[in-house]
Amino acid sequence: MTVPTLTVTTNETEVAVDTLNDLVKGMLSGLGYSAIGLVLLAVGYKVIDALLPGDLGTQIYTERNANAALVVAAGLVALGAIVTTAIVTSDEEFGRGAANAAGYGLLGVVLLAVAFVVMDRLTPGKLGVICTSEERHPAVYVTMATLLTVGAIVSAAIS
Numbered sequence: 001m002t003v004p005t006l007t008v009t010t011n012e013t014e015v016a017v018d019t020l021n022d023l024v025k026g027m028l029s030g031l032g033y034s035a036i037g038l039v040l041l042a043v044g045y046k047v048i049d050a051l052l053p054g055d056l057g058t059q060i061y062t063e064r065n066a067n068a069a070l071v072v073a074a075g076l077v078a079l080g081a082i083v084t085t086a087i088v089t090s091d092e093e094f095g096r097g098a099a100n101a102a103g104y105g106l107l108g109v110v111l112l113a114v115a116f117v118v119m120d121r122l123t124p125g126k127l128g129v130i131c132t133s134e135e136r137h138p139a140v141y142v143t144m145a146t147l148l149t150v151g152a153i154v155s156a157a158i159s
Contacts, residue, residue: 029094036098037083040105044079047113048072052128059132067140071131074144075112078151082108085155100158108154115150119143 048071049056056072059065086104090097120127123139130139 025094029097032094032098033083033087033101036101036105037080040079040083040102040109041076043106044075044109044112045072047109048075048116051113051116052132053126054132063134065132065134067130067134067137068132070140071143071147074147078112078147078154079105079108081151081155082158085158089159104154104158108151111150111154112147115146116143119146 045056052059052068052071056068059068060072083101083105086100087097090100116127119142123130127139127143130137131143
């Protein structure tokens with residue numbers, strides 16, 4: 001009886017090692033990008049919280065304030081688009097991609113805040129109060145569109 005043997009050529013071994021190295025490198029990059037993205041989302045949330053009256057956590061999770069949730073969601077989606085675009089355009093170089101994601105993400109946070117303040121100055125009443133009102137208000141949808149548009153503009157500027 002013959003025992004089957006596994007023969008591996010040098011070329012097959014190199015391909016397997018390269019594949020494993022690529023996988024590990026990709027996973028580590030994914031962890032790094034995810035950490036940057038989560039930090040930027042937390043910063044964005046805190047900036048939006050500072051722009052709106054009251055505590056967002058209480059308004060959204062306890063009081064179930066849909067207006068506040070919609071404004072926050074639009075801001076976070078806009079930031080996500082900015083960070084994603086920065087990562088995708090990084091040419092698979094983690095250092096450059098991480099720097100782009102962090103830099104453009106912070107720029108996005110600042111521009112989203114500026115857009116909110118400009119909208120507040122251009123509209124009657126206090127936009128923060130309107131956006132945290134329990135009664136549905138059309139200004140919330142305009143604010144959402146503004147935040148999403150700023151995110152799209154910054155994303156387009158990256159690519």
